[in-house]
Amino acid sequence: MDFLIKTLGAIATIIVAFIVGMLYMGINRKITARVQNRVGPPVWQNYIDALKLVSKKTSVHHGVMQHLAPAFLMISSMGTLLFIPILRGQSWFPNLSYHGDLIFILYFMVLGSLGMALGAGQTGNPNAAIGITRGLSQMVGFEIPWVMALVAMMIQYHTTSISDLMAIQQQHGWLMFQNPLAFLAAILAMLGMFRYSPFDIVGAPAELASGPISEFGGKYLGLMMSSGSIFAFTKLTLYVDLFMGGASNIVVLLIETFTLYLIPMLYGLVSPRYRTEQAIRYFWGWPTVLGLAALVYSVVI
Amino acid sequence: MINDKNSQKIVDIIQNFARKHSLFVLAYGTGCGAIEIPPTMTSRYDAERFGIRGAATPRQADVLLITGYLTTKTVKRVIRVYEQMQDPKYVIGFGSCTINGGMYWDSYNTIKVLDRYLPVDIYINGCMPRPEAVIEGFIKLQKKIMEGRAEGAKHYKENLEWYRANQKKVLGPTTPHIQEYNW
Amino acid sequence: MEEKKAQILEKLQKVFPEISETKNDFPYNRVDLRIEKNKIPAILFYLKDEMGYKHLVHITCVDWLEEGKFEVIFIVWSPVDKIKVFVKTFLDRNNPVMDNVDMIWRQANTYERELREMFGIQFEGLVAPKEFILEDWDDMPPMRRDFDTEAYARKRFFARPGREDARDVRQTIAERTGEEIPDFAKKYSR
Secondary structure, eight states: OHHHHHHHHHHHHHHHHHHHHHHHHHHHHHHHHHHTTOOOOOTTHHHHHHHHHHTSOOOOOSOHHHHHHHHHHHHHHHHHHHTSOOBSSSSSSOTTTTTOOHHHHHHHHTHHHHHHHHHHHHHOOHHHHHHHHHHHHHHHHHHHHHHHHHHHHHHHHTOOOHHHHHHHHHHHOOHHHHSHHHHHHHHHHHHHHHTOTTSOOTTOHHHHTTGGGGGOOHHHHHHHHHHHHHHHHHHHHHHHHHHSOOBSSHHHHHHHHHHHHHHHHHHHHTOOOOOHHHHHHHHTTHHHHHHHHHHHHHHHO | OTTOHHHHHHHHHHHHHHHHHOEEEEEEOOGGGGGGHHHHHSTTTOGGGGTEEEOSSGGGOSEEEEESOOBHHHHHHHHHHHHHSOSSOEEEEESHHHHHOGGGTTOSSBOSOGGGTSOOSEEEOSSSOOHHHHHHHHHHHHHHHHTTOOOHHHHHHHTHHHHHHHHHHHHGGGOOOOSSOOO | OHHHHHHHHHHHHHHOTTOOEEEOOOSSSEEEEEOOGGGHHHHHHHHHHTSOOOEEEEEEEEEETTTTEEEEEEEEEOTTTOOEEEEEEEEESSSOEEEOOTTTOTTHHHHHHHHHHHHOOEEETOOOOSOSSOSSOOSSOTTSTTOOHHHHHHHHSOOOTTOTTOOOHHHHHHHHHTOOOOHHHHTTOO
């Protein structure tokens, strides 16, 4: 009985993440359109796109890894979601959050990208190969400030468990005020994690013919879109858990995640596209300096 | 239950609704018509409010937009692009060059009637059609999809030999001969 | 400008006495000269290396069908003098063969490929892929004036039913409705 409830809870979590993530992306498209003085698509446009992509026929075969790549993405985003506590202090949606910690999540988050790299590599499309090189180099860029920010918090509170960090924030206040340098470094790393402009060279349609996904169409593209929206919600929830003390109910969670989502979205709207080496120089500049300062701060305090 | 006629009808309606409202366009920019696409997509005419957006590769696209005359060299590439697209797929012929040759009616190197080589679902006439006309054409296509009449791809599959013969007449020995592109 | 143009011609004529015909009375910075075809590489080398005409603007061809000749024209430009020199030469239309000049300017290769395909001019020693724009072309080179493009198009491509005569649509409409085409529109009719 307990197992059944847990399974249903996990499925419900994934469905909620899918719906919320798609909605955020729809709002993103709408706001982008309004900034560009357009009417823009309706906010539910992404659901229609996903439905259409799933109902498309798919008859492309390049090899086994090509078929597995969308599954890798999906596993990575769903798995990360299940190991993150969604709501604080309640028995709802606990999923697997007591079994994983920050270090595990750090590794699990990149699984999707690596699986995608293998799959896109097998398609043999030169654009995909270029896109992968750029994507992985950019990942090396933003992973460094991101890991530094996490390690700073682990050192500061001597724990790697997200639930423990959330409990500590109940006593001491939000971590984003306890260690603001780490928060800033993590936020700057988040800009790269979302791959919105200016860090969207990976899938630039005009330059790379949409990069790694250029050989994936139909159902696979639908799967990638869904996993992207779930992953977006996952990352936002992780940030809320780590820096804003977690949310006590779903409304607060939505408000906090959307506020965080506005940062990469609005920053992207006003920025042109960086080349790969510019992006890496960006991440290894001030974000890394902030991350180092956060480390020093956490050791000293 | 699944193969029941009525439930199939409902599935069709849902699928056609989704297909109608989400058209990913691969604009094959031949000729002068390519310049009409940016204003159609950007803030002045904003085709995205109908769910029309650009796709970068044929694998992701639903609509192949052929914007202007096709030389014999490009028609070969267009046929390959069309056959790389995944079902359901639609073709829009754009401008009088694709309808009857237009001002290139006596050219030694451009084809005149596009629907002999590819199944065209909608023609937009004009030389060049303005963005309003393009959007009108897209809305016609959406109506056709909703009514289930936009079956160019099916027609192409059923009459492949006729199309291949026509293509062979223009392209000679280098006509594409594989139907599925898996490389 | 006028003296400069005259000076250039004078200097060239001193080195190349074969120059048969010159012209420099253009209102803009253009000088024309004509020379026999086997002197073309020499004069282009001289213009590039000695006189600073570094830039190859264009290589083109004119089909003089009535005289039975092709006229190949090389346009070169000097960034110092700011003058264009048109080097012209006549080829026999039945045997259009001349020397390859792509060792002087590498981009000449592309122009020569185009002329080979469109006019059938053979450049001796030209190393380039066979096809440039036309793929699987099996007819006469299409830019020659005796090539009937309309007949070729009718033979090779399908015409829209009802539009085989390629007639002006306004004419058809005018006949159907009994109106007359206004004078200003007539000059745009075929």
